[in-house]
Amino acid sequence: MSPARGVGAVDHVTLFGHWICPSSVRVSFALAERGITHDLVDVPPTAARPPGYVVPPEFVEHSPRGEIPLVRIGSEYRADSLPILEWLEERIDGRSLLPSDPGERTRVFDAMAWIDARVFPPMIGVYYGTHAERIAASAADLADALVALGDRLGDGRWLVGEGPTLAEATVEPLYVRLDGLVRLGFDRPLDPRVAAHRARVAQLDGGRAVAWSTAQTDEFVGRCEAFRARRRASEGMPSGG
Numbered sequence: 001m002s003p004a005r006g007v008g009a010v011d012h013v014t015l016f017g018h019w020i021c022p023s024s025v026r027v028s029f030a031l032a033e034r035g036i037t038h039d040l041v042d043v044p045p046t047a048a049r050p051p052g053y054v055v056p057p058e059f060v061e062h063s064p065r066g067e068i069p070l071v072r073i074g075s076e077y078r079a080d081s082l083p084i085l086e087w088l089e090e091r092i093d094g095r096s097l098l099p100s101d102p103g104e105r106t107r108v109f110d111a112m113a114w115i116d117a118r119v120f121p122p123m124i125g126v127y128y129g130t131h132a133e134r135i136a137a138s139a140a141d142l143a144d145a146l147v148a149l150g151d152r153l154g155d156g157r158w159l160v161g162e163g164p165t166l167a168e169a170t171v172e173p174l175y176v177r178l179d180g181l182v183r184l185g186f187d188r189p190l191d192p193r194v195a196a197h198r199a200r201v202a203q204l205d206g207g208r209a210v211a212w213s214t215a216q217t218d219e220f221v222g223r224c225e226a227f228r229a230r231r232r233a234s235e236g237m238p239s240g241g
């Protein structure tokens with residue numbers, strides 16, 4: 001495999017991650033969008049591991065919380081998606097997802113933190129919600145967050161500045177699972193500015209690299225429905241509850 005621009009042989013990039021994990025998708029998006037050649041070591045989240053799956057010892061040794069994504073560059077490791085995105089920018093030259101203007105860079109980091117704090121919790125609340133009331137409340141919170149995301153976009157094409165940035169990498173995992181979220185109870189209309197942004201991001205190299213097939217959406221929905229059923233059964237709730 002030939003190294004990407006700016007990456008020396010000793011700085012080869014390896015991602016330990018999995019397509020269903022939103023945090024891994026952020027990193028996969030950025031690697032593809034920046035044209036960084038890398039290896040993928042597929043490490044499914046615990047809940048998605050097939051019987052007999054053996055976690056790679058290198059992952060166990062270097063992942064501080066046992067979470068994907070984990071990235072290795074040369075002999076160094078980093079965990080946690082947002083710090084990984086920043087570290088990749090520092091370490092790997094070439095196509096960047098950070099503007100050169102310091103004020104705009106700050107706006108990108110603010111947008112990333114805002115998406116993580118405001119959009120992701122209700123998104124996770126929808127798909128891990130066990131009971132109808134919790135799912136509906138999360139769907140309402142997610143709809144509000146996506147209107148706020150639309151306000152951030154305004155009539156712009158990108159979240160910050162004139163082109164895609166790490167803010168797009170941060171939000172893309174929501175966009176790839178949105179069809180699945182609708183099937184899992186996100187029954188609110190999508191802000192049209194967000195819908196247009198989603199379509200724009202899907203056209204990027206990064207967006208194409210992490211897009212889900214119908215089979216992947218089906219698997220995501222099936223896993224979440226099975227999780228809900230197991231939870232309800234363990235709580236002794238009726239299955240419709």
Ligand SMILES: N[C@@H](CCC(=O)N[C@@H](CS)C(=O)NCC(=O)O)C(=O)O
Pocket residue numbers: 020021022023024044045046047066067068069079080081082
């Ligand atoms: N804050 C972390 C969250 C990472 C995370 O929650 N990863 C999940 C999978 S999406 C995980 O590895 N969970 C542990 C497990 O499945 O055992 C990040 O942004 O990278």
